[in-house]
Amino acid sequence: MTQTTHTVLLVDDHPLLRKGVRQLLDLEIDIKVIGEAANGKDAVVLAKELTPDLILLDLSMKGMDGIETLVTLREANVKSRVVVFSVSDDSNDVVTALKSGADGYLLKDTEPEELIESIRRACDGKMVISDELNEVLALSFREQQKSLGPDLNSLTRRELQIIKYIAEGLSNKLIGRKLDIAESTVKVHVKNLLKKLNLRSRVEAAIWMVEQKK
Amino acid sequence: MTQTTHTVLLVDDHPLLRKGVRQLLDLEIDIKVIGEAANGKDAVVLAKELTPDLILLDLSMKGMDGIETLVTLREANVKSRVVVFSVSDDSNDVVTALKSGADGYLLKDTEPEELIESIRRACDGKMVISDELNEVLALSFREQQKSLGPDLNSLTRRELQIIKYIAEGLSNKLIGRKLDIAESTVKVHVKNLLKKLNLRSRVEAAIWMVEQKK
């Protein structure tokens, strides 16, 4: 069997964790960490530049978060396999990541040996999911069945940002300031988002949103 | 000045992170990692056995979580200083940790140099808090004020009926019809109820209500 080298790009805003992972992976002759990024923007740039076999992507980053980064990477036609590496075993995070095109989802408390094995398998084109998440995933499929109506995923990024602010009680004006766009533009998004979700007012949107996330 | 050695116990269920931190701290001559624990139970045992100067404690662990561990340590009369080391900048986590007797709260995305400095200062008896948390902390004090404020019980029967309808997304006009009173009257009640609850709009009222009942 030919021993190919797997190239890896680490994306995580925790310097210490990057250090730990890098140290671990450097011990493996067939795995090479060719880059590190501390945020989504850098990650996208580096990914295009280095075309790593695999991107190990943290979910919780400030600025552009993991999911946004993932989506951006996919939109930029980055061919690297992307494995999310997160502390969260929340089904929403897992499902969102996979829906957004992640090739795997590993928990940060994974044992080192298992992490290494998973990276190899991911580079070979397999999908890798931490064992602990099987139950979580199974349950989330059942959830999907009952929520047939339109949901958050039918919203665009902007609309999603805006409905979140609505669910915090912000006015259009304030939302505009937060997102640095005109109030009139916010109104357009609100109108569209209400129509998509079949709601009649921002109050209903706020309620819907709050109940959603519980 | 006498150069004392600071002894540290790492408590975190992520092997990789422990590895990263240990590697970092081992480079400092005045800091010595004398033990590692992957869970709360081990942490308590080791703390009693080793009496480290400082315990760097992760919040999110399976089994006994960070806060439980912290409380247990305090109950066991462990004199070591305890600094929470967490990814979470959620004000609840921060406040709970400090209330439970933590001597500091550092975010995991702290820069290595800053982490080392903070550890030294913590060992010197100072309280160390990540800069990013100042705002969070300040806000949480305001929250406290507001939670001392009135609740549902301070509302009259009418106001209670009306806020319930608001939390179902109804307009003043519709509420008026439901209760067979004029829209103008509904407005009066809404105005009064907003003032009592210290809210700024019906949207906030709806959110507050929905979160209340769950």
Add this chain to the structure above:
DNA sequence: ACCGAACTACTACTTTGGGAGTAGTTTACG
């Protein structure tokens, strides 16, 4: 090169929401 989706921003208009004030009625309580 063209198309469509998303995002932006405007004008113009209507409806809804919310503040402030006045005031009449009912009801419970000392």
Add this chain to the structure above:
DNA sequence: CGTAAACTACTCCCAAAGTAGTAGTTCGGT
């Protein structure tokens, strides 16, 4: 009996929300 709280309803006024239509930009995909 008097009074205070709750409920009712109005007016006036302005701010916020929401609808409709036009239109420019950017960006990814066919």
